[in-house]
Amino acid sequence: MPENMKQAVVYQIYPKSFSSHRQQATGDLLGVVDRLDYLAWLGVDYLWLTPFYCSPQKDNGYDVSDYYRIDPAYGSMADFELLLAEARQRGIGIMLDIVVNHTSTEHAWFRQALKGRDNFYRDFYIWRDQPNNWQSKFGGSAWAFEPESGQYYLHLFDQTQADLNWENPQLRQAVFEMMRFWADKGVAGFRLDVINLISKDPAFSEDDSDGRHFYTDGPRVHEYLQQMHREVFAGRELLTVGEMSSTSLAHCIDYSHPERRELSMTFNFHHLKVDYPQGQKWQLGRFDFVGLKRILSDWQQGMHAGGGWNALFWCNHDQPRVVSRFGDEGQYRQVSAKMLATALHGLQGTPYLYQGEEIAMANPAFQHIEELRDVESLNAYQQLLASGLDRAQAMAVIRQKSRDNSRTPMQWDNSRFAGFSQTQPWLRLADDAGHINVAAALADPDSVLHHYRRLIALRKQYPVLADGDYRCLTPEHPSLWVYTRRSAAEMLLVISHFGAEAQSYRLPEGVIPEGWQAELLLSNYPAPPAGWQWQLRPWHSLLYRFYPVTPP
Template sequence: MTTQPHDWWRTATIYQIYPKSFCDSGNKGTGDIQGIISKLDYLKSLGVDALWLTPVYESPMVDNGYDIADYYRINPDFGTMADFDQLLAQAHERGIRIVMDIVVNHTSTEHAWFKSALGDKNSPYRDYYIWRDPVDGGAGEDGKAPTNWQSKFGGNAWELDAKTGQYYLHLFAKEQADLNWENPQVRQEVKDIISFWAEKGVDGFRLDVINLISKQQDFPNDDIGDGRRFYTDGPRVHEYLQEISEAVFQKYGSVTVGEMSSTTLEHCQQYSSLDGKELSMVFNFHHLKVDYPNGEKWTKAPFDFHQLKSIFNHWQQGLHNQGWGALFWCNHDQPRVVSRLGDDQTYRVESAKMLATSVHMMQGTPYVYQGEEIGMTNPHYSSIEQYRDVESTNMYNIMVNEQGVSEQEMLAILAQKSRDNSRTPMQWNTQKHAGFTQGTPWLEVAANYPDINAEQAVADHDSVFHYYKKLIALRKEVEVITTGDYTDLMPEHSQLFCYRRQSATQTLVCIHNYYGEPAECVLPSDVDVTKGRYLISNYADVTGEEQAPQQVMNLRPYECRVVLIEHTPA
C-alpha cells in the first residue's frame, strides 16, 4: 500500500465521546446513543470530522465498557443496533465519520468464550485465553501465582480457576481476561469482529492497549518491575498488526489509531509507518506522565515543564516523515487538562485556550474529548463515595487500608489523578444536572455547571468553544500545520513553550506562556517574525491587521500567540 499524503485524517480533528457521560435521551441517568444523535448538530457546528465512541458493546461495565461480553451486540444501556445504525447514517449525512473503540487485548469474563473456558480444560475456547499452572513459592496472596506480574489496576495479574487449578492472566481487572493471540483462531475472531462493523459503514477503529497483545511466552518473573517489559511491544506485535491490517483495515480503508501503553518512539514509528502496513496513527502517553514523579501516578505533584517540552520535541521530531501521532490532552482516563496543567479558576478560559493551541499547532491528528471544548474542569469531589472508577476505588483501598495513607491525603490525590475527573457528565446548560439527564446521573455532575456549559459557550463568541472552532478550521487552511517540521526554540526557558513549524512555503512560530505570571519572550535572531502576521491568540487584542509581531513580546498570564510567515521556496 503506497503512502497517501492526503488521507482525510491528516487534516482532521476527531471528537471523543464517552457515551455514558455525554447525553441521556431519557431519565436513566446514563448517556445513550439517542443522546449522541441529538447533539450531532452541535458537533457539526464545532467543525469536527469524526467521532470516536468509547465502547458501546454489551458489557457488565466493570471497567466502563472496556470489558466486552459480546462484540456483536450494543449494550442495552446505550440503546439498540437500530439506534447505532441511525447514528451512523445521521453522522454521515452531516459529513461526520464514526470511529469505534475496540478492545481485543482482553474480553470480559462474562464473554461466552471465557464462560466456556472457565473450569473446563477441554473447552474449545480454553486456548482463547492464557492459562498457567500454579508455582510453589510463587507470587500473589496464595503464594502460587505463575509470575509476579502486576495488574495495572493493582494486585497480582493472575486469577485462580479453582475448578482446574490453573490461573488466567488479566493485565487489568480480574474480570478482564487476556486473550491468547498466539492462537490463530483468536486472530480470526478479531478479523471477523472488525469486518462486521466495517461492513456496516464504520469508518475506523481505535484499538485499546493494542501493543500489549503479544506476551513473552516463557512468562518470566520480573525482578525489577511490574512485568510490563515482558508484554509491552511484545515479540510478535508487529506481525499480528500487519496480519489484521492486511486482512481488514486496508480492505475497508479504515482509519486506525492504536493506544500504546508504555511504548517507545521506535515502535511507534513502525506501528504508524507511512507505508500503512499496521496503523494510521498512535496514541502515546509519555507527555501525560510529567506529573508522575519517578513514574509514580498515585501522588500529588506539580508537572515537570522541561520534561513536557522535551517529550513533545522527541515525539514531534521522531514521527516527522516517519509515522503519525494523535495530539491530545484529555480522554476518559486522564484528568481535565485545565485543572491539571492550567488554572481552572482565575485563568480558566485563558489557560484552556493556551493549552489547546500548544497541541493543535503540532503535527498529528488532534483529539478533543467531550467538554474540553468548553473548558470543563475536574469536579473536586470530597468523598470516596462520589467516585465510581474501579482503578480509583482499588487504589484508595490499597493505599488507605494497606499502606496507611490518610483518607484526606488520598482524596487530594484522587482529586488530581482519578479517571472520574473526566467522566463527570457533559455540561450542556444551566438546568438541573447540567441538562445531561432528567434522572439521577450515574456520576455526580461538577458543581460549576451553571457557569461552564455548552449553551453559554456557544452563545459567547469569545468562549473556549469558539476558540476550538478556530483551531479546528486552521488545520484545514494552513498547510504548515500538517506538513511542517518541528523545532523547540526555547527548551530551557522555565515559563515559555515556544516552537517553530516550517515547510517550504510557510513558517509558524508558536509561543505559549504556561504559567500565571507575565513573561518576556525574546525570540532568537534567526527567527524573524516581523514579516509575519498573528494567526491566532487567546487574548482578543492581539490579532488584527494593526498588530505587527515583534521580536520581543510581553506575554500575560497563560497567553499564547501564533505567528504565520509566508515565504517563497528556497
C-alpha cells in the same frame, strides 16, 4: 488510510456521560444523534465512541461480554445505524473502540473455556499452573485462580478482564471477523485499546519488575497488526489509531509508518506522566514543564523524521482534565484553556478533542470516595490507606489523579442536570455546570469553544500544520514553550506561556526568513503591538503565520 487524515480532528465521546436521549441516569446513542448538529458546527471530522457493547460494566465497558451486541443501556443496533447515517450526512465518520487485549469473564468464550482444559475456547485465553510475579495495572497480581481447573488465568487489568491468547490463530480469526462485521456496517475507523500489549513473552519470564517489559510491544505484535491490516483494513478507507501503553518512539514509528501497513497513527502517554513523582501515578505531584516540552519535542521530531504519525491529545476518558492539570482552573481558566488548545493544535499529528475540553471543563473536586465509580480509583484508594495514608490524604491523591475526573456528565446548559438528562446522573455533576456549559459558550464569541472552532478550521486551511517540521526555541525555559512549524511555503510560530506571572520574550534573530510577511492567526488576548518582542500576560498564547511576499 483516509486522504483527510492529516487535516482531520477527532472528537472523543464517552457515551455514558455525553447525553441521555431517554432522560435516564446514563447517556445513550440517540443522545449522540441529538448533538450531531453541534459537533458538525464545531467542525470535527470523526467521532470516537468508547465501548457501548454488552458489558457487565466492571470497567465501564472496557470489559466486553459480547462484541456483536449493543448494551441495552445505550440503545439498539437500529439506534447505532441511525447514528452512522445521520453522522455521514453531516460529513462525520464514526470510530469504534475495539477492546481485544482482553474480554469480560462473562464473555461466552470465557464461559466456554471454564468447561474444561480440552474445550476449544480454553486456548482463547492464557492459563498457567503457577502464576509468575507480573502485576495488574489495577493493582495486585495479574493472575487469578480458577478453582474448577486448578489453573490461573492472566488479567493485566481487572480480575474480570481475562487476557486473550493472540498466539492462537483461531482467536485472531475470531477477532478479525468481528472487526469486519463493524467495518461492513460502515464505520469510518477503529481505536484499538492497549493494542501493544496483545503479544506476551511466551516463556512468561519474570524479574524484579512488574513484568510490563515482557508484554509491552511484545515479540509478535507487529506481525499481528500487519495481519489485522491485511484481513480487516486493506481496501477500506479506515482511520485507525492504537493506544500504546508504555511504548517507545521507535515502535510507534513502525506502528504508524504507511509502508508497514499496520495503523494510521498512535497514542503514547509519556507526556502525561510528567506529574508522576518518581514514576508513581498515585502520588500528589506538580508537573515537570521542561520535561513536558522535551517529551513532546522528541516525539514531534522523531515521528516526523521516521515517517510515523502522532495522535495529539491532552485529555481522554482515562485522564484528569487538562485545565486542572497543566493550566489554571481558577481565575485564568478561559485563557489557560485557550493556550493549551493552541499549543497542542499547532503540533504535527491528528488532534483528539475529548468531550467537555472545548468548554474548559475542569476536575470536579470530589470530596468523598463514595462519589467515585472508577474501579482503578477505588482500588488505589484502598491501597493508599493500606500504605499508611489517612482518609483525607488518600482522597487528595484520588481527587487529583482519578479517571472519574473526566467522566462527569457533559455540561450542555444551566438546567438542573446540565441538559445531560432529566434524571440524577450515574456520576455527580461538577459544581460549576451552571456557568461552564455549551449554551453559555455558544453565546460568547470569545469563549474557549469558539477558540477551538477556529483552531479546527485553521488545520484545514494551512498545509504547514500537517507537513511542517518542528523546532523548539525555548527547550529549557521554565514557563515558555515557543516553537515553529516550517515548510518550504510557510511557517508557523506558536508562543505559549504556562504561568500566571508576566513574562517577556524576544524572538531570536534569523527565525523569520528574510522577506517573509507575518499575520497573527489567533491569540487569547487582544492583539499585541507589532514587533518581535512581547510582554506576555498570564497564560498568554499567540499563533502567527509567515509566508513569502509575492513579488509585484
